[in-house]
Amino acid sequence: MSRENFDYLFKIVLVGDAEVGKTSLTTRFAYGTFTDQYISTLGVDFVVKTLALNGHVIKLQVWDTAGQERYAGIRPIYYRGAKGAVLVFDLTRKQSFLNVEKWVEQVQRYASEGIPMVLVGNKLDLVDSYEVTSSDIEDMTTEKGLVYYETSAKENQGVNETFRKITELILQREIDRKQSVLTESK
Ligand code: G3D
Numbered sequence: 001m002s003r004e005n006f007d008y009l010f011k012i013v014l015v016g017d018a019e020v021g022k023t024s025l026t027t028r029f030a031y032g033t034f035t036d037q038y039i040s041t042l043g044v045d046f047v048v049k050t051l052a053l054n055g056h057v058i059k060l061q062v063w064d065t066a067g068q069e070r071y072a073g074i075r076p077i078y079y080r081g082a083k084g085a086v087l088v089f090d091l092t093r094k095q096s097f098l099n100v101e102k103w104v105e106q107v108q109r110y111a112s113e114g115i116p117m118v119l120v121g122n123k124l125d126l127v128d129s130y131e132v133t134s135s136d137i138e139d140m141t142t143e144k145g146l147v148y149y150e151t152s153a154k155e156n157q158g159v160n161e162t163f164r165k166i167t168e169l170i171l172q173r174e175i176d177r178k179q180s181v182l183t184e185s186k
C-alpha cells in the first residue's frame with residue numbers, strides 16, 4: 001500500500017458570480033493552462049494540487065462550482081469541510097463586486113465562521129473595461145479585513161500567489177489551533 005506523502009490536506013472553495021473566472025483560475029492553477037473556449041464544468045467537483053510551503057507538503061483540493069452558482073441545493077456539500085475560500089469578482093463588472101458581500105455571508109453560513117478568505121479581482125488584463133475602482137476595493141478590504149489580490153487567469157498573473165496566500169493563511173490557522181489545544185491540555 002502506498003503511503004500518502006503530504007502533511008496537510010486543505011479544501012478550498014472558489015466562490016463568486018457566474019462568469020467572473022472561477023473555472024479559468026482553477027484550471028490555470030491546477031494545469032497551467034487557459035482556454036478561451038468556455039468549459040462550463042470541469043467534469044469533476046474539484047482538482048488536486050500539491051504545494052510545498054514553509055517546510056510542509058500541502059495537498060490542496062480546490063473546489064469549483066461547475067456552473068451551479070445559483071442552485072441552493074449543492075451548498076451544504078460544496079462548503080462542507082472547506083478550510084478557506086477564494087472570493088472572486090470581475091474587475092470589469094461592478095455587480096460581481098457588489099455581490100461579494102453575499103458570497104462572504106454564504107461562506108460564513110455554510111463553511112464555518114472565521115475561515116480564511118482572500119478577495120480576488122480577476123481579468124486584470126482588460127484594463128480598458130474596468131468598472132471597479134481601487135477605492136471601492138480599499139473600502140471593502142478595510143471593512144471586511146480581507147487580503148486582496150489581482151489576477152489574470154488569461155495572462156497568468158497573480159494566480160499562484162493567490163493560492164499560496166490562501167494556503168498560508170489556512171496553515172497558520174491550523175498551527176495556531178493546534179497550539180491552543182496543546183496549551184489548554186497542559
Ligand atoms: P466562471 O467559472 O466564474 O463562471 P469562467 O468563469 O472561468 O468560465 O470565465 C468566464 C469568461 O471569462 C470566459 O470567457 C473566460 O475565458 C473569461 N475569463 C476568465 N478569466 C479571464 C481573464 O483573466 N481575462 C480575460 N480577458 N478573460 C477571462 P468566455 O468568452 O469563454 O465566456
Ligand code: MG
Pocket residue numbers: 022023024040041064065066067
Ligand atoms: Mg465555472
